[in-house]
Amino acid sequence: MKKTLPEGFLPGERLTFEKFTQWHEDNRKVSSIVLSSMSNEIQKQYERYEDVWSIMHRMRELYAVQDRHIRYAVTKAFFGARMIEGSFVREHGVMMLSLVEKLKDLQADLEKEEMYVDVILQSLPPSYDQFIINYNTNGLEKSLHELINMLVQ
Structure with a gap:
């Protein structure tokens, strides 16, 4: 899994223990919210991800293709x-x-x-x-x- 820094931090920037702890707690809360909005079957697939960014990135990878198919169909209907x-x-x-x-x-x-x-x-x-x-x-x-x-x- 790719490790990510808290939002607003740059690679190489010093991260204090307090800031990291706060980010980790915020990430845990957001991950819980995202996971709770999924069905049980889908939830099981994403529970192993360490941070919410990884969950969202994987979901974008999976569902972006579907958006392209939908966009193509709507564009075809519009121009036709x-x-x-x-x-x-x-x-x-x-x-x-x-x-x-x-x-x-x-x-x-x-x-x-x-x-x-x-x-x-x-x-x-x-x-x-x-x-x-x-x-x-x-x-x-x-x-x-x-x-x-x-x-x-």
Whole structure:
């Protein structure tokens, strides 16, 4: 197991017995809280770890791959979304906003909100071409929620 220093200490820095004792006690408390939040089966896998950093590091290693798969699926759904001609724009807008929120939660931000707006506009059927031309020609800079409300109106 990799030994870690208390937070805020640098390698080679002198650590007093009092500071180390306090860190060790804090680490024990936090480790107990983290372990108690797990199911018994998972708890047994992590009880052998000496500090909370090791527990969290191992969990990140195990579950980061799952986040990548989820992010890929949400990104694919977002860029591949197409509104069916004749369906309700409100439902399509809500779905697109939901995908944007999921992408943001997964830290898959697309840099600027304009990118989200472009993808949403591209997901609309041909009957919205005039709206898209007007939106782009007039240089409107609306939030995602304002854009969806404009589409609904």
